[in-house]
Amino acid sequence: MVRSDVRGDGGRPRVEEPGDRDGDLEAGGESSGSDGDTDVRVPEQRGANRRSGGGGRGRAKTAAKPRRRRVLRWSATVLAVVILGTAGAGYLYYQHLNANIKKEKLNLGDTKIAEPTPNAFGQIPLNILIIGSDARDTEENQKLGGAKENFGGPPLADVQMLLHLSADRTNMSVVSMPRDTLLDIPKCTDPDSGEVYGALTHAMTNQSLERGGPGCTVATWEKLTGIRIDHFMMVDFSGVVSMADAIGGVPVCVNANIYSHTSEGKGSGLKLKKGTTYIKGKQALQWLRTRYGFEDGSDIARAKAQHQYMNSMVRELRENATITNPNKLRRLAEEATDALTVDEGLGDVAKLYDLSTELRKVEPARITMTTMPFTYVGARVVPKEGDAEKLFRLVREDIALDGKDKKKATTEDASSDDPAAAKDKIGVLVQNGTMTSTLAPVSGRAHTVSQLLVEEGFAKSSSDATTAITEDKTVVRYPSAELEGDAQAVAKALGIPLGQVEKSTDVSGVTLVVGADWREGKAYKAEDAEKGDDRTPESADALNGANKKACMEVNPAFTW
Numbered sequence: 280m281v282r283s284d285v286r287g288d289g290g291r292p293r294v295e296e297p298g299d300r301d302g303d304l305e306a307g308g309e310s311s312g313s314d315g316d317t318d319v320r321v322p323e324q325r326g327a328n329r330r331s332g333g334g335g336r337g338r339a340k341t342a343a344k345p346r347r348r349r350v351l352r353w354s355a356t357v358l359a360v361v362i363l364g365t366a367g368a369g370y371l372y373y374q375h376l377n378a379n380i381k382k383e384k385l386n387l388g389d390t391k392i393a394e395p396t397p398n399a400f401g402q403i404p405l406n407i408l409i410i411g412s413d414a415r416d417t418e419e420n421q422k423l424g425g426a427k428e429n430f431g432g433p434p435l436a437d438v439q440m441l442l443h444l445s446a447d448r449t450n451m452s453v454v455s456m457p458r459d460t461l462l463d464i465p466k467c468t469d470p471d472s473g474e475v476y477g478a479l480t481h482a483m484t485n486q487s488l489e490r491g492g493p494g495c496t497v498a499t500w501e502k503l504t505g506i507r508i509d510h511f512m513m514v515d516f517s518g519v520v521s522m523a524d525a526i527g528g529v530p531v532c533v534n535a536n537i538y539s540h541t542s543e544g545k546g547s548g549l550k551l552k553k554g555t556t557y558i559k560g561k562q563a564l565q566w567l568r569t570r571y572g573f574e575d576g577s578d579i580a581r582a583k584a585q586h587q588y589m590n591s592m593v594r595e596l597r598e599n600a601t602i603t604n605p606n607k608l609r610r611l612a613e614e615a616t617d618a619l620t621v622d623e624g625l626g627d628v629a630k631l632y633d634l635s636t637e638l639r640k641v642e643p644a645r646i647t648m649t650t651m652p653f654t655y656v657g658a659r660v661v662p663k664e665g666d667a668e669k670l671f672r673l674v675r676e677d678i679a680l681d682g683k684d685k686k687k688a689t690t691e692d693a694s695s696d697d698p699a700a701a702k703d704k705i706g707v708l709v710q711n712g713t714m715t716s717t718l719a720p721v722s723g724r725a726h727t728v729s730q731l732l733v734e735e736g737f738a739k740s741s742s743d744a745t746t747a748i749t750e751d752k753t754v755v756r757y758p759s760a761e762l763e764g765d766a767q768a769v770a771k772a773l774g775i776p777l778g779q780v781e782k783s784t785d786v787s788g789v790t791l792v793v794g795a796d797w798r799e800g801k802a803y804k805a806e807d808a809e810k811g812d813d814r815t816p817e818s819a820d821a822l823n824g825a826n827k828k829a830c831m832e833v834n835p836a837f838t839w
Contacts, residue, residue, distance in 0.1 A: 373628055373629075376612060376613070376616045376628045377616075377626075377627045377628050379613070379616040379617040379619075380616050380619050380620075380621060380626060380627065380628070380631075381619065381620040381621070382620070382621060382622065382623050382626040383470075383492050383493050383494060383511075383513075383620055383621075383622060383623075384470040384492070384494045384622065384623065385494055385497060385508075385510070385511065385622035385623065385624065386494050386497050386498050386501070386508070387467040387468055387469070387470065387490075387491045387492065387494035387495045387497070387498055388465045388466065388467055388494075388495070388497075388498025388499075388501065388502065389465070389466060390465065390498070390501070390502065390748065392501055392505065392506070392507040392748070392749070393507065393756075393783060393785040394507060394783075394784075394785065395446075395507065395675075395677065396781050396782075396783070397446070398446045398447065398677075400447070402446040402447055402448075403446050404443060404444060404445055404446045404677045405443070405444040405509050405510075405634075405637065406441060406442070406443050406444075406506055406507060406508045406509050406510075406674075407441070407442045407444075407508070407509065407510045407511065407512060407634075408439065408440075408441055408442075408493075408496065408497055408500055408508050408510070408511040408512075409438070409439070409440040409441070409442055409511070409512055409513075409514070410436050410438065410439055410488065410493050410496055410511055410512070410513040410514070411436070411437055411438025411439075411513070411514060412434040412435070412436065412437075412488060412493075412513055412514075412620075413434055413435050413436075413437045413485075433488075433489035434488055434489060435458075435485040435486060435488055435489060436458070436484070436485045436486075436487055436488035436493070436496045437458045437485045438458070438585075439455070439456045439458065439484060439485075439496065439500070440453055440454065440455045440456070441453065441454045441456075441500065441504075441506065441508070441674070443506075443674050443677075444637060444638060444641070445677055445679060446677050448637060448640040448641065449640075449641065449645060449679075450641060450645040450646070450647070450679040450680075450681060450683070450684075451638065451641045451645065451646045451647070451824075452646075452647050452649065452673075452674060452679070452680040453586075453589075453646070453647070453648045453649065454649050454650070454651055454670065454671075454674065454819075455582045455585070455586070455648070455649065455650045455651065456484060456500075456650075456651045457578050457579055457582065457650065457651065457653060457660050458483070458484060458485045458578055459483065459578055459658070459659045459660050460483070460484045460651070460653065460659070460660050460661065460662070461481050461482065461483060461484075461656060461659045461660070461661050462481075462482070462484055462499065462503050462661070462662070463478065463479065463480050463481070463482070463499075463502060463503075464478060464479040464482050464484075464486065464487050464490065464495070464499050464502075465478050465495075465498050465499060465502045466478045467487075467490045467491040467494070467495035467498055468491060469491040469492070470491065470492070470494065474491070476490040476491055476495070483659070484496075484499060487499040493511050493513045493620065493622075494511075494622075496511070497511050497622075503662070503671075503716050504671040504674070504675070504716055504749075505671060505675055505714075505715070505716070505748075505749030505750070505751070506671060506674055506675050509624070510621065510622050510624055510625045510634075511621065511622050512619060512620075512621050512625065513619070513620040513621070514618050514619060514620075528557035528558055528559035528563075528595075529557065529558060529559065529563060529588060529591045529592045529595055530555050530556070530557050530558075530591050530595070530827075531551075531555070531556060531558055531566055531584075531587060531588055531591060531831070532554065532555045532556075532587070532828075532829065532830035532831065533551055533553060533554070533556075533830060533831050533833050534553065534830050534831065534832055534833055535553050535833040535835075535838050536551070536552050536553050536833070536838050536839050537549060537550065537551050537569075537572050537573075537833045537837055537838060537839075538550045538572070538837055538838070538839045539565065539569045539570075539571050539572035539837060540571070540837075541571055545571055546569070546571040546572065546837075547564075547565040547566075547568045547569040547570075547571070547572075548565055549562065549565035549566055549568075549569045549572065550839070563588075566584060566588060567584070567585060567588055568581075569581060569584060571834075571837060572833060572834055572837035573831050573832070573833065573834065574831070574832050574834060575834070576834060579650065579653075579660075580831075580832075582650050583650070583820065583822075583831065584831050586648035586650075586822045586829075587822070587829045587830075587831065589648065590643065590646065590648060590822065590823075590824045590825075590826065590829070591827075593643055593646065593824060594643050594824070594825075594827075597643065616628065616631075619631075642824075642825075643823075643824035643825045644681075644823065644824060644825040645679070645681060645683065645824070646823070646824030646825075647679070647680040647681045647815070647821050647822070647823060647824070648821065648822040648823075648824070649670065649680060649815065649819040649820065649821050649822075650819060650820050651663075651667055651670065651819070652666035652667045652670060652816050652818035652819055653667070653818075662716050662717060663818055664717050665717075665816075666816040666818045666819070667716055667717065668715050668716045668717055669812075669816055670815065670816055670819050671716055672751050673813060673815065675751060676751070678813050680815045680819075680821060681815075681821075681823060682813075682814060682815065684813075696764075697760060697761060697762075697763045697764035698764050699764035699765050699767065699768035700764075700765055700768075702735065702736035702737050702738075702768065702772075703736060703737070703738040703739065704739070705737055705739060705765045705768065705769065705789060706739040706740075706741075706788050706789065707729075707732055707737055707739065707740040707741070707769055707788075707789050707790070707791055708741060708742075708743055708786075708788060708789070708790045708791070709725045709726075709728050709729040709732070709740060709741070709742045709743065709790075709791045709792075709793065710725055710742075710743045710748060710790060710791070710792045710793070711724045711725040711742075711743070711748070711792075711793055712748045712749060712750030712753075712754075712792040712793055712794045712795065713750075713793060713794065713795050713797070713798045714748065714749050714795070715749065715795050716749075718795070718798075721798050721799070724793050724798070725742035725743055725744065725793060726742040726744065728742075728773075728791065728793050728797075729741060729742040731773065731801055732769065732772065732773070732791075735772040735773070736772075737769065737772070748792065749795070750792045750793075750794040750795065751794055751795055751796065752779055752794045752795075752796050753775055753779060753791070753792065753793055753794040753796055753797045753803060754775075754779050754780070754781060754791075754792050754794065755767075755769050755770045755775060755779065755780045755781075755789065755790070755791050755792075756780075756781055756782070756783040756785070756786045756789075756790045756792065757780070757781075757782060757783070757786065757788075757789050757790075758782070758783065758784060758786050758787055758788065759782075760782075762788070762789055763780075763782070765789050766780050766789045767780050769789060769791060773791075773803050774802065774803045774804075774805065775803055775805070776805050
């Protein structure tokens with residue numbers, strides 16, 4: 280059914296399909312309608328079943344399985360936790376806070392992405408997927424979020440943001456994916472029941488969470504972007520109010536008076552005057568949920584408001600001295616850990632504290648918020664060809680999205696001191712890495728390149744027809760120093776620069792991965808690094824963390 284909500288801006292109509300959870304009674308709204316935007320997890324659920332908590336999947340047989348709702352603000356909770364380092368304050372009652380944290384398996388898919396190559400100082404970047412579950416699993420959540428008809432359904436991942444911390448810890452990039460994005464969801468296996476969820480094509484990204492848990496959302500992101508994800512943090516709603524209150528509010532800006540409310544009872548109920556207002560508690564929830572009233576009323580506009588709030592919160596957490604009050608920190612730590620579901624690698628306070636220490640090294644001026652470039656397909660969106668893949672590549676290659684990376688010194692490729700074996704004695708496995716976020720892998724490409732090696736005298740070259748991975752540039756990997764000379768011999772035979780030969784513990788022998796830069800032809804053409812364009816696409820709508828002038832545009836139909 281096509282929605283005819285008051286828009287007043289000629290925006291696209293919303294088409295309700297599976298995956299939609301829009302509508303009435305967003306947080307703090309006056310209406311008693313049943314189509315709220317998301318849930319709120321209440322403190323009384325502490326210590327409840329790990330699988331039925333608002334931050335979990337809500338899929339236990341005895342637990343209610345919440346229905347569809349969307350949110351774009353849990354991520355503010357998690358960023359506040361990790362950047363402030365509130366988990367550190369939690370050492371006061373370490374075991375209690377550890378018990379608050381819920382844990383799930385990191386990746387439920389079949390394909391794994393290799394770790395990135397360390398920089399000259401042995402550092403590697405860190406990628407954390409922030410997920411907001413729209414679970415409705417308690418009567419209180421239902422009361423606060425509405426949508427009674429959805430009570431008992433599976434949760435959806437209606438907030439998805441990838442947080443990338445650079446290897447040298449100087450900068451941070453955040454990439455939001457609109458929850459209306461259509462993409463391919465890989466096969467996922469539930470780690471508890473063993474149930475296998477078959478792969479989906481052209482499905483809404485938020486459906487990934489209901490297919491075994493957050494580990495399927497991780498697998499979906501890795502499949503789309505080719506970015507290795509190290510951790511996830513899934514958050515529910517309960518910590519937002521307490522955090523906003525604890526730091527004395529967060530400043531946000533609108534360019535006109537706004538009242539997010541329609542004649543049909545939809546909207547968050549947010550009512551603010553033009554200019555900057557410090558919001559906390561109920562108003563913070565309303566801001567983070569508002570779609571009706573910002574720009575074209577889309578999820579894209581709401582993500583932009585989310586970015587503004589997150590940046591402001593980070594600045595406040597760094598600048599507000601009152602947050603050092605032990606009681607406030609303790610309350611914040613309590614609420615934050617109770618709201619979190621994380622992968623097993625982040626499953627205790629000490630690890631969260633270590634993570635917060637790393638993230639706090641980044642100044643707001645080096646934080647960049649972006650939205651995945653997209654193209655509309657009806658009322659949905661798909662990754663924008665060219666721009667989306669470019670943004671993903673910049674993250675994969677650990678290139679700062681603010682354009683402030685120091686120029687890397689160029690050095691000539693050095694040949695190995697390890698002598699290569701005879702060509703016909705070198706075993707080489709060729710894999711197909713030609714898949715991108717917008718292009719399917721080139722069928723038979725690994726076999727084609729393997730035959731080129733055979734023609735060059737590498738009689739033991741073979742192809743792996745079972746693995747399709749993502750690799751921007753063609754690369755030759757080897758597991759140990761004694762095979763370095765062999766790997767370089769393979770690269771030289773095909774004209775691959777020695778800078779693209781790397782040691783990796785993810786391979787057991789010399790392995791050539793044919794990348795997206797060699798999808799056709801027999802001759803490899805090395806890219807001229809000087810001609811590379813590493814600027815963030817304008818369509819990513821980047822917002823710098825130090826920008827205090829950001830102000831949301833109000834739809835004229837929602838002014839007062």
